[in-house]
Each structure stands twice: as structure tokens, then as C-alpha cells.
Amino acid sequence: MISYSDNEMMAIAAGRLINDGDVVFAGTGVAMLAATAAKRIYAPRAVVFFETGGIDPSLDEIPMAVGDSRVMSGTSLNSGLIEAFSTVGHRKLHTIAFLGAAQVDRYGNLNTTSIGNYYKPGKRFSGSGGACDASALASGIIIFMQHEKRRFVEKLDYLTSVGWYKGGNSRQELGLKRGGAIAVVTNLGVLRFHKETKEMYLREFFPRASVDMVVENTGFPIDVSGAKKTLPPLPEELKVLREEVDPQRLICQSDMNAPPG
Amino acid sequence: MISYSDNEMMAIAAGRLINDGDVVFAGTGVAMLAATAAKRIYAPRAVVFFETGGIDPSLDEIPMAVGDSRVMSGTSLNSGLIEAFSTVGHRKLHTIAFLGAAQVDRYGNLNTTSIGNYYKPGKRFSGSGGACDASALASGIIIFMQHEKRRFVEKLDYLTSVGWYKGGNSRQELGLKRGGAIAVVTNLGVLRFHKETKEMYLREFFPRASVDMVVENTGFPIDVSGAKKTLPPLPEELKVLREEVDPQRLICQSDMNAPPG
Amino acid sequence: MERCPEIADKLMPLDEAVRRFIFNGCQLAIGGFTVNRNPMAAAYEIIRQGIEDIHLVCHSNGQALDILIGAGCVKRLEIAYSGNGRFAPTCVRFKKAIEEGELEFEDYSNYQMALRFLAGALGIPFIPTKSGLGSDLIKYGGFSPEIREDEKVANLKYAVVGNPFSSEKDEILLLPALTPDVTILHAQYVGEDGTVQINGLTFADLEQAKAADTVIITCEEIVPRSFIRLDPDKNSLPSFFTDAIVKVPYGAHPTACFKFYDYDPAYLKLYRKMAEDDNLFKEYLDEWVYGMSSHEAYLSKVGTEMLLKIKANPALGYAQGLERK
């Protein structure tokens, strides 16, 4: 049995959700691993791009931030924020955004702003960055989280980014005509959203996790009735991740890095 | 006595109105001669640019249209329409636009659209192009006209571009916070606008013209009380125009070319 | 074309691109400006295929606009400017069509049209500007209420609103976004990876492309990936915005293509002369458009001598000393 890190399992599980031809809006850390791995393994015609404006960089080394010079190198095009975000929202593209968060609620809404009173918070995070925009404008978002009760909450301290809002059709009624949360990928498994109610449920748990671990670490009741065990990382998936995507092992070898908070 | 064409006299008279440091938005024909001559003779630190996006081209040959490749050659920057028009309106720049028109009224409003019923006109011209925009947004416009009664009219058939609107403060009241018509340069002389009323008056008549010719060819009563004869083109002005600005004599040698209508 | 697996499904001949993507009644935007980089080969092909009832949305598209109108392909027009510089202060067939009441038309300004394409590119429904306040561009809407019910026509030409961020009275125009069914651009280069590179001024081409549902790129050259990716700061559009890529050398003739060739003054003068007369214009179309089986045949008719005369000096981008009187 091959050993692998949480980050590797998460990147692979998320990468498997990408379809060929998707235009993938990547963040940093595991999100970038997942996006790059997806393109190299599952979706060769996917295009990876960054909110800073870099489209389809060669990514010979893994960037440490979306402002890293590595997202400008070997690109199709170097532009800027306006171009990147209008691409995220472009009606003719199927755009998928990878995002991290400090808190998520059952409808896939995200908090990356603060805990406690907004004006004098107990804990302040980095803020929206492009998360609010990608959540509003992309065809869908895939969220990376550490699976902890304090992060999977009944009510967000601050709603930075709209997922399915209040469930049902409420997102559309806001005027957001497409998009919504596709999945939450955690160190324990993959959660999806019910078609009608838009409530989160457990779809897969990772080989090293269990349904009970998910229930214990989720701060709201969660449907786990249909959950199945995830296929572990395949040797060829790990090979691409380690040899092509992150040869310096900056992200692969550790657990999930740099989640807000 | 040196002989010179109407176009040469007009270009020189208009060029003399440009100050060092002005950012000059040039059209084609005489406007381009005037802009280029101004930079080479009177205002070396002026910058000439075009609505198509070309900034400070070398203009080794005179362009025949603002879309001519000659406005993209040797530039500081090649951009596009959005950049060019936002430059025209930029609050920190003193921008002067050179425009032509088929009709002008006493307040320096312009028609480049049509004569007669708008929906089925007796005569259709090219339309606004950038004229409406430059008139609205620039620090000032300088207008080139053939001096004819049918062009200097009591009422425009169509108001394409706002000069001083209805005179007085009416331009400001529209919400246009700067700009207005600085001068009309015709084949007969230079007309300016009264400070308070914003009504057109004759400031200069060209050496080959007279006050009477201006009165006869203007379709509304015009104040000519303070008019003075223009200094004829100086040898050095003509030398620059003919040898540097328009060495192929495409515009210099003819009378005013290509006025709409 | 087998050398380009990344764009294999987008590379196609011109007739196929027009057949697949241009349809009767479509709303169409074309790139270029007056005498530069008009997608002329595509315009000729649209005429040959007899496409009708086009709703053309233009800032200052000179030559392609005029020939599409002249050939009867255009029913409806939103326009800022129809002129060809010194070659036609007002485009001739456009002028005739308006004066004879043959077009549904509405006037805007160049900045307004560029901003409307920008709004479409940004995916926002409108964009504000001060340009147009007080002018007859606002006073006279060109389209009838029936036309305004068409889903590709905004329900209002403009809206004038107060600025909610100002404590004083501050009125501003809102312009409706444009989202054409199809945009056609002529570019210098497309890479084997689908990246588009336009050299020189881009006019409103990029906004027009990003605003559209479908984008056709005709280009002078398909170039290796290594060439197009050498300096990505110069590139114009990533592959995912384009739907058809067509290699058509001299595809902008008789308009110019910066660094490749200049405009063709003799052709533009001939065009103008023939356009002035209805019968001569029919002859012109028969001879230069319908009578041509392809753009290659058209270029043979233009002739090597002229193609050499208008060949651009690559250092300057235009044909130095070209006879232009």
C-alpha cells in the first residue's frame, strides 16, 4: 500500500471532479495541486488560470501564491484582475473555482473574513480576495476545508461568499444566474449538495477516515446515508502529483497548508 | 510673398492655439496637419494621440484615417478605443480635440450625422465617430469647417456633439464639467466664443479673406467688431509642414479635404 | 492542420466557419476600424453565402460594413461612424441605404459603442458615461417599439439616471451592454495552442470578442506554440474564447493589416467609384465577390504587383512611400 498525505488525497479527489474542457480558476496550496493534477491526469483540455490574470501557465514549479511569478511564466496570456474575473463569469465558459475557507455552512456559503464581531473580531482572516467574486460568477465552486466542527458551522460569523445561500432556489432569486457549490473536499472526504434542497451531504469518505469521523467533526446534522469509501490515490495519480505537479514537494508532503485561520 | 494653400493656413492657425503640454486628440486631414505641426513648431512637449488608441506615433508619413497603420508606428503605446477615450476625458490632462463637422451653430455645437429628417435624411454623413465623445469629455475642442452659410446655421439638423450647448452655463448644467468649443478654424479665419454668452465671434480673418466674406458666409449674425488680420504662415512654419509633417503633400497642397458632406 | 491537435476542432476553411456560425438574422460584430484589419475575406464569404437580415453592431467599421450593407446582407444597424478616411468620408453604400430608407438604424458614438462592448465583455447589463448628454444621440432613438421587443435589442436606447453616490444633482447616461451572437476578427497570428495575437492597435476587438457568444478569428498565420508563447504579454485572447480559426493570408484586403500589408488605395478608389452607381456596384460585386471561388482567387485578381506594393515594411508596419493620392 502506497502512503500518501492528506493533501495528496484531497488534491486527487478534487481533481477527479474536473471535466475535460472546464476552465479552472485556481487558488494556492491544495487548490493549485488539484487544478494542475486535474489537467495533467483527467482533463487534458482543461485550462487553469489565476485571478491575477495568468492563463494556462506552464507551472514547471508550483506557485506559492496567485501573485507568484510562476503564474506568469509560459502562459498563453498575461493580463490582469479585470480580465481574469470577467473570464470567471463568462457565460460561454464552464468555469470551476477552487476555494478555501475558515468556515462553511450547510449550504456551502463561506467565511474568509472574520470570527466574532465584524468591527472588532476575535479573529481576523485575509478577507474575500477573489472568493466572493468566484462564488458569485463561476459555473461552480469546489471548496477545500479542514474538517472541524468550528469550521462546519450552523451559522457563519460573516458570509463572505455565497454558495447556495439559503438553499432551494434562493441563490437564483438573488440574481446569481448560475453557479453554486459543487463539492466540499476535506481531509476526511467529499461532500456534495442535494439537488433540491441544496443541503450538504456526505458523498465519499477517504480510506483513512470514516463516516463517524465526518459526523463528529461537522457542526450541523449531516446526511451520510449514501456515503461510500473513496478510491485511494492510484500510483499513476501520485506519480504525476509528485513528479510533475509538485516536484519540490512543497505542498504534497504536508497536511493541508494555509487555510485561513 | 510665399504662396500657401487654405489647408496650410488653417493648420498653422489651429496649431498656434496649442500650448506646450497639451494632449492633442487628432482627427484626419487638416486636423492631423495642425496637431502634428503644433507639436513640431509651437508645443514640443505636446502629445498627439488618436481615438483608435495610438499614442505619440512618429508620423513619418501622414495617416489618411485614424485607423491608418501609420498611427500605430513608432508609438509610445498601442492600445484601443476604451483607453483612448478615457484619456480624452482624463481629469489630470489638458486634452484638446480637433474635429470637423458638416454644420456648426453659434454655440459651437456640431452636426456630423445628417441633413433633413433623421430617419430618412436628405443627406447622411458618417455619424459621430468619436466627435460626440471628444466634445463631451475633452478640455476643449477646435473645430475645422469650410466657411459656408449652409454649414454655419441657426439650428443644426442634428446635434451630434455638444459644444457650448445653449450658451451661458448650459453646458455645465448638462453635467459636462469641463470642455466646450475653443475655436472654429475655417478657410476664412478663426472664430472664438464670448466668455459669458458663449456666442461665436470673429477673432481673426486670414490674409486672403475679409470680414465681409465671413459675414456673408455665416448663417447667423456674428460679432466681427474686434477681428484682426491673421499673421500669414511664416516660412519656418511652412517648411515644417511641407518637409516634416506632410512630405508627400497629401493634404498641404489641396484645399480642405474630406469635410463630412 | 494535423499539426495542431490542440485546436483541431476549431481550425476550418472560411466557407465552413461562415456556414456553421453565421446565420440569417444574427447579431454580428466585426473587428477593425475604417481602413484597418476589417475581416474582409469573411465579409465576402458572408455575401457569397447569401446571409440575410444581419443585425450589425459597429463602432467605425468602414469597408466591411459598407460592402455588407451594399450587398443587402444587413437589415439592422447600430453604428457610431461609417467612413473610410480619405477614401470615403462617408461610406457610399451606407449613405445610400440610409438616404433611401432601406435600413433600420440607430446612432451611437465610438466611445459609447466601445463601452457597450466592454459591458458585454464584463458580463454587466449596462455601463455609465457622460458622453452623449445633451446630444441628439439621446433624443432620437432609431428603432421602433416593435424592434425593441427583439431579444437582441435593448428595451431602451439609453437611460438617464441620477448618480446615487453624489450628494449633488449629477445625471449620467447608462448604456445597455452588447452581446453579439457572433464576432469576427482578423488577427495577425494564432498559435497552435489557440492563443490569438493582434499586433498594433486593438481598437475594440478584444471587447467585441469577449462580448460575443461565438468568435471567428481569421488570421494571417498559424504559428508554433513556441512562437506565440515567447512573450505572453503581447497576446490578445486565450483559446477558450474562440470557436473557429481560419487561416486567410491577406484576409483584411483592401484594408490594412499592421506589419503585414497596407491598405490598397487603388482598390479603395475603385470601390468608391463603383459604389457610387447602383449598376456599377452590381458589376463590382459580380466581379470581385460572387465571381470569386475563394479568397485565393480574389488575391490572384488583385495581382502580385499590387500585393507587393502594399506589402508592409515590418519595421514600420506599413508600406513606406505607397502612392496614396
Add this chain to the structure above:
Amino acid sequence: MERCPEIADKLMPLDEAVRRFIFNGCQLAIGGFTVNRNPMAAAYEIIRQGIEDIHLVCHSNGQALDILIGAGCVKRLEIAYSGNGRFAPTCVRFKKAIEEGELEFEDYSNYQMALRFLAGALGIPFIPTKSGLGSDLIKYGGFSPEIREDEKVANLKYAVVGNPFSSEKDEILLLPALTPDVTILHAQYVGEDGTVQINGLTFADLEQAKAADTVIITCEEIVPRSFIRLDPDKNSLPSFFTDAIVKVPYGAHPTACFKFYDYDPAYLKLYRKMAEDDNLFKEYLDEWVYGMSSHEAYLSKVGTEMLLKIKANPALGYAQGLERK
């Protein structure tokens, strides 16, 4: 500097540029993004000159933002993101300042801030977007009514309006334009003609510059006119938008400057460590900012060894194989 008559009145040393154009209470925008092309030398000089009460308007300006806040120069902040990638998921001094209630602040998103700069650049008072609907970015305004009376603060954080061009209910956000008093960018090149060229991603730099009253450009190199005009398609800003041009090699250190140098991971880690503790951070400022007579002195302290390590491979734009853990 005598070689550049065209820009003689704009070329100046860094201390002069800051002294002339940055003032207490000014609204300031800075270019770059998280760990890239922050105008760090300018930020250090602002701190050395003791500028106070700055109103900083930012999308994601990581390192410069954090040090300006940490040094007490910033009173008011409009912000989308304060992080430095892996080096500081949330910028440390920013985080402390917010948690301790030391800043007047208001949150936006990156696109919202970029659009607000775009609106300022276009000279329009507001710009619409769908991004933000339903979020707490709209629900919570950060500024008090008194602050909103300041002429550089919009009277509303947002306005939600109906789209007048839609027959159905269609709500949209309007964002107020930003027009900073000063924008500072760090660029790779400025030509002797004043043309600015930025290589690689431009982030929102160009919109920030065009939106501002005053623009300071720090740059790696002043280059001949013949070099900067070789390919104008690559250039970023014409001379007339800039007010001060300052040559500061390594002026973005410890952030990266594409094609010139990478970020300095060791420095960023040291910074983070010292920023975590108030006393250590004072030491850091004394040692690395107040104690430096100039950026040259600062670079000597960084040391040749590190400058060589972070030197970018010009073909790649970054330092290949740099130790980044």
C-alpha cells in the same frame, strides 16, 4: 539624469518623490499583488518620512500593505484581501490592527476593488456588478456616517438598483469609483520618453494609475527611447499619466519582480516571525527601515548572496529551484 530631457522634471530620487507627492491623510493605492511587485522601497521611505493617517485603497496588496499598517502610517483601509500566500495566510500586522480595533476599515472583494479602480480610470462615478449580492460585504459597511462625509469616501458603500434595461426583476450592485490622490507602482522599465513598461501580469496596476490624481513609478531600469519604442504593443502607460519616475533597482524586494528577481522567502519568513511580536516588530522596523539611509543601504544589508539566489532566470521570470519551504 541629464540624458533624459523629455522626463527631466519627473526623474527624481525616492525621498524627493515621497516628500513631494505623499501627504498626511492622502488616499493611496499601491500596485502589485501579495508577493509580487509591491513598491516596497517606496513603502519603506513613506515609513521613514513618518507619513500618517493614510487612507489605503487595496485589492490584495500583501507586503506593502502590512508594513505600512504595522508602522502606523495607515488610518483607514478599503481592502479585499490581506495575505501573502504561504508566507502569511493572513498578513500579521493587518490582523493585529483589525483585532485590536486600530483601523477604520471596510471589506470588498478583489473584482469589486478592481472594478472600482476601472471606474475611476474611465472617469465614471460607478460601475455595476453581480458579485457581492447576498453577501455580508453588502450587509456590513465598515465606515461610520462621519467618515462617509469625507470627500474621498463614497457616501454609500454600495447601491443595489434594478436594471433599467431588463423587463424582468434584475437587481444589480453599483460600486462607487475610486480616485486615489496617489498611486505608486513598481515597474520593470521606464523609457527615456516616460513610457512605462510592466512585464508579466499587470494585476490592477494600470487601472490604479489611471484612476489617480498623481502617479509615482519606481522602476528597475530607465531605458533608451529606442528600446521602449521597439514594440509599443508591450507598453503599459504613456508618459502623461506619470508625475514622478524613480529608478530603484530591487525596489520591490522582498516581493518579486517578474524577469528581474523572485520573492525572498527567507526575508518574508523573518518578517512574519518578527511581525508576530510587537517588540520584535519594533526591532524589525528599526533595523530594516528606520536604520537604513536608503534602499541601496537596505540591499547591502540583504546581501549579495541572497540577491544572487533570488535573481530571476530571464527566460522563466523567476529563480528556478529557489529554496522556498
